[in-house]
Amino acid sequence: xxxxxxxxxxxxxxxxxxxxxxxxxxxxxxxxxxxxxxxxxxxxxxxxxxxxxxxxxxxxxxxxxxxxxxxxxxxxxxxxxxxxxxxxxxxxxxxxxxx
Numbered sequence: 001x002x003x004x005x006x007x008x009x010x011x012x013x014x015x016x017x018x019x020x021x022x023x024x025x026x027x028x029x030x031x032x033x034x035x036x037x038x039x040x041x042x043x044x045x046x047x048x049x050x051x052x053x054x055x056x057x058x059x060x061x062x063x064x065x066x067x068x069x070x071x072x073x074x075x076x077x078x079x080x081x082x083x084x085x086x087x088x089x090x091x092x093x094x095x096x097x098x099x
Contacts, residue, residue: 025073026066033062 023031037058044055074095081087 025070027069027072030062030065030069033058033065037062 026034037055040051040055040058044051077091077095078088081091
């Protein structure tokens with residue numbers, strides 16, 4: 001049975017590509033703030049006005065944390081490769097391309 005299966009549909013490995021929504025620049029605090037925001041959003045959708053107020057406060061806090069995390073990540077990247085001109089060039093070109 002396995003010989004037939006191997007002949008008709010051999011086992012193949014695939015490399016999963018990382019999507020556009022990379023979280024490599026998010027700090028642990030930013031990830032936790034996003035999770036908290038999402039939980040409060042679900043509660044607000046079925047809840048009261050006080051749930052909406054709590055959700056909006058969580059939105060502002062999460063956005064501030066995300067922006068601070070992104071800023072810190074891109075500020076520290078050139079410092080991580082100081083002394084390596086090639087790596088510095090690639091990082092700078094990548095940062096400029098984001099704008």
